[in-house]
Amino acid sequence: MDKVLFTVKNRSAWIVLNRPEKLNSLDKESWILIQEYIKKANDNPNVKLIVLTGSGDVFCAGEDLNDILSSSTINESLNLFYKYVLETFELIIKSSKPVLTVVNGPAYGVGVELVLASDLAIAVENSYFTLSQGRLGVGPAIALGIGLTSVSRKKLLEMILTGRPITALKAVEAGIINDVVNKNDVESYVERLVEDLSAIPDSLVRLIKNINSKYMELLDYKTVFRELALYIVNEETRSRIKRFLERKTYSRS
Numbered sequence: 001m002d003k004v005l006f007t008v009k010n011r012s013a014w015i016v017l018n019r020p021e022k023l024n025s026l027d028k029e030s031w032i033l034i035q036e037y038i039k040k041a042n043d044n045p046n047v048k049l050i051v052l053t054g055s056g057d058v059f060c061a062g063e064d065l066n067d068i069l070s071s072s073t074i075n076e077s078l079n080l081f082y083k084y085v086l087e088t089f090e091l092i093i094k095s096s097k098p099v100l101t102v103v104n105g106p107a108y109g110v111g112v113e114l115v116l117a118s119d120l121a122i123a124v125e126n127s128y129f130t131l132s133q134g135r136l137g138v139g140p141a142i143a144l145g146i147g148l149t150s151v152s153r154k155k156l157l158e159m160i161l162t163g164r165p166i167t168a169l170k171a172v173e174a175g176i177i178n179d180v181v182n183k184n185d186v187e188s189y190v191e192r193l194v195e196d197l198s199a200i201p202d203s204l205v206r207l208i209k210n211i212n213s214k215y216m217e218l219l220d221y222k223t224v225f226r227e228l229a230l231y232i233v234n235e236e237t238r239s240r241i242k243r244f245l246e247r248k249t250y251s252r253s
């Protein structure tokens with residue numbers, strides 16, 4: 001089964017996280033596929049909008065923690081974060097086509113950061129958003145690097161420092177997403193958005209996106225990412241992750 005699916009319909013390219021048995025957590029292969037499909041969508045002249053969503057009832061449970069532990073050296077761990085995670089976020093930010101994230105259920109950790117990096121975002125009614133990776137010793141680099149300019153600073157810091165979830169309605173108030181929709185209305189929402197985008201010259205859309213990405217570069221989010229990536233690979237963080245995974249395994253037995 002493909003870990004990420006890709007399809008083009010009605011002038012929108014759908015990238016679907018497809019590891020429902022892992023709550024759509026993202027491993028190295030998933031990041032590679034997302035990168036490939038963003039490039040593919042940008043190369044398609046018929047595509048007006050890129051849609052990122054998840055299969056099943058969860059949008060994304062965050063980074064696959066086993067990927068972090070499987071890296072045997074610090075350089076290998078850093079390569080995972082730079083080459084796969086950071087490059088994916090850069091592709092989303094620099095995409096010439098607008099990226100809409102459709103949050104189809106709970107979003108955790110890097111799943112929330114995908115929402116923050118996208119141009120537009122909606123969520124179904126039962127969604128919630130959690131930045132609880134600090135309990136594992138992992139800092140939300142993208143959230144800190146770009147989120148503080150677009151999201152209520154106090155609300156974002158509350159999410160990061162407490163790990164408490166917020167509802168979809170609270171996420172609208174905080175500026176994390178644009179709207180809350182019924183899950184049965186998602187496709188019609190996307191179709192209306194495509195119609196709106198089609199009324200604007202493609203060259204102007206590209207220019208707007210380019211100006212936006214240049215502004216994001218000024219935030220120096222890559223420096224924030226590198227600083228926190230170094231923290232992620234230390235032994236204390238790895239120990240916290242191991243204990244967390246052991247507790248999950250024990251609770252299932």
